[in-house]
Amino acid sequence: MDKDNDLTIRQPVAAKPKIPPPSIFAKPFARSTDPGVVQLLTEDEQAALIAISRVVEFRRHTVIYPEGGRSRFVYNVISGVAETYCLLPDGERRVSSFLFPSDLLGLSENGEYVATAQALTPLTAYKMPFEDLARLVRRDPDLDVVFLCKLCHELRQAERHTVTAIHNDARARVAGFILWLWRSEVTALTDDTTVTLPMLRHDIADYLGLSTEAISRALHQLETGGLIQRRGPRALQLLNIQELRRAAREI
Amino acid sequence: MDKDNDLTIRQPVAAKPKIPPPSIFAKPFARSTDPGVVQLLTEDEQAALIAISRVVEFRRHTVIYPEGGRSRFVYNVISGVAETYCLLPDGERRVSSFLFPSDLLGLSENGEYVATAQALTPLTAYKMPFEDLARLVRRDPDLDVVFLCKLCHELRQAERHTVTAIHNDARARVAGFILWLWRSEVTALTDDTTVTLPMLRHDIADYLGLSTEAISRALHQLETGGLIQRRGPRALQLLNIQELRRAAREI
DNA sequence: CGTGAGTTTGATTCCATTCAATCGAGGTGG
DNA sequence: CCACCTCGATTGAATGGAATCAAACTCACG
Structure with a gap:
């Protein structure tokens, strides 16, 4: 490098x-x-x-x-x-x-x-x-x-996104999205548990097939449950990754 | 050939x-x-x-x-x-x-x-x-x-499936699925408007992120609207493809 | 300090799920 | 050949979750 x-x-x-x-x-x-x-x-x-x-x-x-x-x-x-x-x-x-x-x-x-x-x-x-x-x-x-x-990889990712987005409720979709973002950021090498959301609620909602309000409510739920903490609208702190994965139905 | x-x-x-x-x-x-x-x-x-x-x-x-x-x-x-x-x-x-x-x-x-x-x-x-x-x-x-x-093609298809499946209601998803099946069958060369569903309702439902009942109801709606006609549980007659495409939000 | 875009929260409506029951077709055995 | 049986499909009623509509809030910016 x-x-x-x-x-x-x-x-x-x-x-x-x-x-x-x-x-x-x-x-x-x-x-x-x-x-x-x-x-x-x-x-x-x-x-x-x-x-x-x-x-x-x-x-x-x-x-x-x-x-x-x-x-x-x-x-x-x-x-x-x-x-x-x-x-x-x-x-x-x-x-x-x-x-x-x-x-x-x-x-x-x-x-x-x-x-x-x-x-x-x-x-x-x-x-x-x-x-x-x-x-x-x-x-x-x-x-x-x-x-x-690379294309095979993308294809698998796309199919997974479909399968999870289509069947899960708002809380699970948002939990999965947060984890995906977290893993996508190169800083995943460190033990950093901060995730920044570079896109608007509207974009997330559209990507996950939800409304912006549903995103807010799902984040609220996850925060209430102690899985994450909101640090302004663009930053999240992951508090319990194990539970997040369960919420996303990855486990 | x-x-x-x-x-x-x-x-x-x-x-x-x-x-x-x-x-x-x-x-x-x-x-x-x-x-x-x-x-x-x-x-x-x-x-x-x-x-x-x-x-x-x-x-x-x-x-x-x-x-x-x-x-x-x-x-x-x-x-x-x-x-x-x-x-x-x-x-x-x-x-x-x-x-x-x-x-x-x-x-x-x-x-x-x-x-x-x-x-x-x-x-x-x-x-x-x-x-x-x-x-x-x-x-x-x-x-x-x-x-x-081929992989690019599949990737585009997968993304389209996600985007349509995620945002549309049951009727639109089923209409889109029927059209997709119709186009997938090699007989699309002829002007055959018969579509056979080789899979169970359960499979369709799972693929579209719906319940089997929702599939039934959507088919019923499409039939009532004069877009299709059911010929037993495994065969459909497409009566109005123009309207079907509109129902699937392709237009 | 006002402004406005973006986000969050609340109340209502709508659609799909769920649960439950009926219907229909294909297969088996009498 | 027919009655029966079973699985799948369909229909109906009640529940639940997200969309929608509407309003309050927050923050960045001028």
Whole structure:
């Protein structure tokens, strides 16, 4: 992570110091020694991706790309949080996913983005031209497998989200969401039990299929039960993770 | 489709006549002439897959592979319908997907299947050893792209299912489900407006996050509204597809 | 200090679940 | 061939949880 300067030096465009290299994490498809998520990119692959990338920055609430827009780029989040959403014919908005560092953005269909991507916080990302990436992947079978693994990972996540969101009550959905956020934040390495909610209640509600009021009430319930403590509307303290997991029906 | 005998003749195991070749359909990631789903496999690739496959048959209600089992094979459905489900700690069952001809089965994590796959009807499939498939994919970059496209397609489908299932009421969910089934059946080429439901109400309910009673009531509503007609518990006649799409909030 | 967006709390309504009972089809055995 | 049996589907009545409507509150910001 700290000796990637060798790589970036050759690429002045992405050569700003202390920018972590492109990164794709996933639980591998096949059996491996580490049962958790692992870095799938080798240093060579990271270098190859940097070679076709530009580092781009977005301010809060900026649209990264619009639904239906011509899909020319794929993004690999470096820092910050984004969301994707679709606009329904009747004008309603449907949040389909939240994206964190090392996630990939740019899912498209027939050359058009399937959803609008928007930064929820200041965000930096590697921006890779789709054509170049396709060429690279076609040349390097290992890299291709990386993307296959990542997509399998995303697919499993999506199915899990569906299954849990669809069957659980508001309290369980919110508990699961908090735990997911907690695990998504890179600081999970430390024993930090603080979770920040970079998105509005409205976004959470939409993502979980609830109303903003239901989110509030669920948080209230969890606080009353001693599982969490609210530190302002954007920050939570996890007090009892064991009970939280039970509330989310993970156990 | 009809001249694939040249290929199968070399492979006696899969040489039974009138078995369609391996097949992977998806809307391509990149822009293409045909905006709908297209066959992604070339004849050469079909031949290569046949070379590493065995055709297997399952009777109704047979388990194809169990959740947590060592994942050694990937399946490509030839005919019939399957479902995948997870068992929760409390014994509840959660249907995560239904699989139709040309779909892929065998999603795994760390070498273990993430869900149980079960045949809902008599089912035939190409059974491909994972190792052989991995070798093949690593050798043929084009084939690799095929799987990437298919996975993207599945991911988009999963996100759409989540978004629609989570926000709509019972009537809309059931209407959407019926339309999805209708489009999934290969007979969609003809102007056939009959849909058969190979799964139990319980399975549909689970998949849509409803109760079996709610499914019944939604079907009753749709029938009263003149959108469909029930022909026994397992068959539906679509009377007004335009209205069905509106009911499913697709328009 | 006022302003306004976002969040929280409260009261009512609505929809789906739950519980309970009936209906219907497929299968078995007499 | 028919009565019976069982499982699944359907229908009905009561309950419960979240949406909705409405209002109070909090915090950041000018």
